[in-house]
Amino acid sequence: MASLTAVYGAPPLKLATVPQGSVQLSPLVPGGQSMDTLDGGAFDAIVVLAPPGAIERRYVLAHALRLLKPGGELTALATKNAGGLRLRAELEAFGCEVTDTPKGGHRICRCERPAAKPEGLDEVLAEGGPQILPDLGLWSQPGVFSWNRIDPGSAALVAHLPAGHSPLSGRGADFGCGIGYLSRTVLTSAKVTDLLLVDIDRRAVDAARRNIDDPRARFEHADVRHLALENLDFVVMNPPFHDGGDEDRSLGQAFIRKASQSLRKGKSCWLVANRHLPYEAILAECFTRVVPQETPGGYKVFEAIK
Numbered sequence: 001m002a003s004l005t006a007v008y009g010a011p012p013l014k015l016a017t018v019p020q021g022s023v024q025l026s027p028l029v030p031g032g033q034s035m036d037t038l039d040g041g042a043f044d045a046i047v048v049l050a051p052p053g054a055i056e057r058r059y060v061l062a063h064a065l066r067l068l069k070p071g072g073e074l075t076a077l078a079t080k081n082a083g084g085l086r087l088r089a090e091l092e093a094f095g096c097e098v099t100d101t102p103k104g105g106h107r108i109c110r111c112e113r114p115a116a117k118p119e120g121l122d123e124v125l126a127e128g129g130p131q132i133l134p135d136l137g138l139w140s141q142p143g144v145f146s147w148n149r150i151d152p153g154s155a156a157l158v159a160h161l162p163a164g165h166s167p168l169s170g171r172g173a174d175f176g177c178g179i180g181y182l183s184r185t186v187l188t189s190a191k192v193t194d195l196l197l198v199d200i201d202r203r204a205v206d207a208a209r210r211n212i213d214d215p216r217a218r219f220e221h222a223d224v225r226h227l228a229l230e231n232l233d234f235v236v237m238n239p240p241f242h243d244g245g246d247e248d249r250s251l252g253q254a255f256i257r258k259a260s261q262s263l264r265k266g267k268s269c270w271l272v273a274n275r276h277l278p279y280e281a282i283l284a285e286c287f288t289r290v291v292p293q294e295t296p297g298g299y300k301v302f303e304a305i306k
């Protein structure tokens with residue numbers, strides 16, 4: 001029988017071999033499979049490009065061990081300063097015998113899944129899994145953007161969304177919806193008829209589904225840049241400006257372009273950005289009128305009208 005293999009993320013080809021046909025397990029890749037729902041003990045080998053957050057990383061390693069057959073091979077790698085130096089100890093804490101190789105700025109750890117259930121697995125899976133945040137009363141998960149606190153930029157945008165006599169209305173979208181914080185405010189307007197929440201992080205979309213119980217909301221695990229939307233009445237967004245840990249301004253600029261393409265003429269995109277991000281030129285290029293809002297602190301909010 002052919003061996004069953006999986007990969008988490010996109011490990012550099014020079015550092016790890018990922019067999020063709022491997023199942024993609026990263027929640028950041030639309031079309032991949034969710035680690036949480038796959039049966040345990042099915043895989044012969046898994047390669048993990050481990051994420052930088054400690055709770056998230058241990059959760060991913062625990063799931064990878066759970067998914068492997070006893071004796072199945074785990075390769076886990078990370079750059080030295082983004083968790084690589086901790087990988088070995090994290091795997092040893094599960095009872096694994098680990099080899100640890102430095103290469104190309106990464107640490108590459110290899111081990112077999114122990115015959116017995118790895119130690120502490122359930123605790124680590126609970127710590128890193130979907131959970132309700134008592135202070136906020138919202139579902140979230142470690143690894144999701146600003147997973148356990150409201151992002152001040154998002155709070156600034158919420159404070160500026162139209163309300164009162166002319167609230168948001170009609171069909172809209174929340175680009176990069178996260179756990180649905182902005183959308184919850186948007187849906188307080190009875191004039192909103194339909195809202196599409198989109199995020200590239202499956203964990204965020206799943207949390208948003210749990211946080212928003214409203215028949216007007218639809219959810220999509222997708223890359224905003226690949227959406228084909230038209231005739232929307234509004235878009236709201238706090239666009240991302242990191243891709244794979246590095247600042248990437250073109251990502252926010254692509255969100256702005258996509259918002260313009262998705263809107264009807266005369267309709268608005270509401271967005272917030274960190275003050276240092278250079279979005280003014282692309283906004284002016286894509287929209288007829290751009291109205292900066294008064295905002296204290298390190299954020300700027302715009303209404304951009306097509």
Ligand SMILES: C[S@@+](CC[C@H](N)C(=O)[O-])C[C@H]1O[C@@H](n2cnc3c(N)ncnc32)[C@H](O)[C@@H]1O
Pocket residue numbers: 145146151154175176177178179180181182198199200201204222223224225237238239240241251
């Ligand atoms: C700054 S956060 C805003 C989250 C949420 N709207 C809020 O206000 O709390 C940006 C979001 O965009 C998502 N994201 C990043 N790249 C994306 C892409 N290419 N397509 C869709 N969503 C993306 C991230 O996962 C993250 O949830």
